[in-house]
Amino acid sequence: MDFELSEAQSAIRREVVDFARARLGEHVAEHDRDGVFPREDWQRCADFGVLGWPVPTEHGGSGYDPLTTMIALEALGYGCVDNGLVFAINNHLWGCVIYLLEHGTDDQRARYLKPLCGGRLVGAHALSEPEAGSDVLNIQTTAVRDGDHYVLNGTKWFISNGPTAGLYVVFARTGGPGREQDRLSAFLVPADLPGVQRGQEFSKMGLRTTEMGAVTFADCRVPVEDRLGREGAGYSIFTSTVEWERSFMFANQVGAMERLLERSVDHVATRRQFGRPIGALQAVAHKIADMKIRLELARLILYRVGWLKTNGRLSLVDTTIAKVFVSESLVQTAMAAVEVHGARGYVSDHGIERELRDALGGPIYAGSSSVQRGILAELIGVRGGLTG
Numbered sequence: 001m002d003f004e005l006s007e008a009q010s011a012i013r014r015e016v017v018d019f020a021r022a023r024l025g026e027h028v029a030e031h032d033r034d035g036v037f038p039r040e041d042w043q044r045c046a047d048f049g050v051l052g053w054p055v056p057t058e059h060g061g062s063g064y065d066p067l068t069t070m071i072a073l074e075a076l077g078y079g080c081v082d083n084g085l086v087f088a089i090n091n092h093l094w095g096c097v098i099y100l101l102e103h104g105t106d107d108q109r110a111r112y113l114k115p116l117c118g119g120r121l122v123g124a125h126a127l128s129e130p131e132a133g134s135d136v137l138n139i140q141t142t143a144v145r146d147g148d149h150y151v152l153n154g155t156k157w158f159i160s161n162g163p164t165a166g167l168y169v170v171f172a173r174t175g176g177p178g179r180e181q182d183r184l185s186a187f188l189v190p191a192d193l194p195g196v197q198r199g200q201e202f203s204k205m206g207l208r209t210t211e212m213g214a215v216t217f218a219d220c221r222v223p224v225e226d227r228l229g230r231e232g233a234g235y236s237i238f239t240s241t242v243e244w245e246r247s248f249m250f251a252n253q254v255g256a257m258e259r260l261l262e263r264s265v266d267h268v269a270t271r272r273q274f275g276r277p278i279g280a281l282q283a284v285a286h287k288i289a290d291m292k293i294r295l296e297l298a299r300l301i302l303y304r305v306g307w308l309k310t311n312g313r314l315s316l317v318d319t320t321i322a323k324v325f326v327s328e329s330l331v332q333t334a335m336a337a338v339e340v341h342g343a344r345g346y347v348s349d350h351g352i353e354r355e356l357r358d359a360l361g362g363p364i365y366a367g368s369s370s371v372q373r374g375i376l377a378e379l380i381g382v383r384g385g386l387t388g
């Protein structure tokens with residue numbers, strides 16, 4: 001077992017941190033207040049290569065292997081104070097780009113990957129519906145075959161990048177005999193296709209620089225060649241790709257934990273009360289120590305997933321552990337950062353309270369913590385761990 005980053009990975013890490021610190025997040029406080037997606041920063045990320053890190057070079061990407069992609073995303077999360085921008089990138093990569101890489105045809109990859117890597121096309125993942133949150137199989141959106149098209153009808157909501165996306169990965173019910181799992185299919189739906197209507201935009205507690213909205217499909221005719229995989233494979237496509245979403249999407253959170261730890265260490269060393277730095281108070285020092293423990297354990301489980309994927313191995317147990325542990329650890333670390341900063345952590349000026357608001361979504365999106373615990377229990381042999 002080798003825990004050292006390669007020279008190339010170390011260099012990528014340094015370059016990404018330098019880029020993110022110098023070029024991203026300058027207006028994060030205003031953008032967060034107003035709920036604005038930072039399109040210029042997005043394009044800077046595209047130009048730097050971020051939007052194509054895991055994509056082969058022939059399709060316009062950087063061709064990074066999974067572990068290197070994870071290290072680069074961790075560095076982005078560390079260097080970029082705009083967590084919402086990084087979340088938008090994560091949705092683009094793990095909710096859209098990865099579906100094309102894993103399940104797209106040559107023609108689909110040729111049509112969509114270059115504009116996705118280049119930033120012209122923003123990707124989104126349209127799964128959730130009013131009646132289908134954790135219960136993914138309860139999707140009501142329908143896709144009815146009509147000659148060489150499918151006609152889509154239904155509404156998706158809570159879609160990150162929804163208001164800005166140019167391409168949606170949409171899950172819909174195609175019906176047919178057999179198990180419920182075999183009645184869903186996945187489609188690539190460009191936003192400018194007739195029948196695609198962007199709906200309500202959601203104002204949210206955190207990650208406010210990622211836009212979130214509803215998307216309705218009204219007699220939207222999607223050509224058969226834009227179906228992902230075979231008809232009825234939607235659920236298996238979703239569950240196989242979810243490994244990436246539930247781990248790689250959280251790599252930046254490890255970077256954010258390190259950033260918060262460093263800020264907190266600086267603060268407790270310089271803020272003096274009772275005639276000494278507050279870090280000399282054991283109650284404060286222990287909070288910092290716990291931040292470090294969470295950071296290192298989160299990094300270990302994530303790198304393990306990166307290593308498994310780089311070696312072509314399945315990692316559902318590890319990704320489920322990673323999703324729960326990293327997202328909950330970030331919440332605890334952001335909470336501790338607010339506490340050790342006192343009122344400076346609570347007021348908006350220092351950006352610490354924003355970190356906590358941003359962190360709170362992690363245990364909900366990409367499958368809630370409770371659902372992950374149910375899945376994990378089932379994976380290790382507890383019958384009915386998820387569905388009771």
Ligand SMILES: Cc1cc2nc3c(=O)[nH]c(=O)nc-3n(C[C@H](O)[C@H](O)[C@H](O)COP(=O)(O)OP(=O)(O)OC[C@H]3O[C@@H](n4cnc5c(N)ncnc54)[C@H](O)[C@@H]3O)c2cc1C
Nearest residue numbers: 125126127128133134158159160361364365366368370386
């Ligand atoms: C910031 C953010 C971004 C998002 N982006 C997207 C996106 O881009 N695309 C998309 O499709 N969706 C997106 N979502 C929606 C997200 O996937 C859902 O919120 C999530 O699947 C949970 O569904 P729900 O919110 O309807 O909660 P519900 O399913 O109604 O769950 C409510 C509560 O009940 C618990 N619960 C439900 N079922 C079980 C069970 N079987 N066992 C134990 N507990 C259970 C949950 O843990 C939760 O605490 C996003 C959500 C957030 C917060």
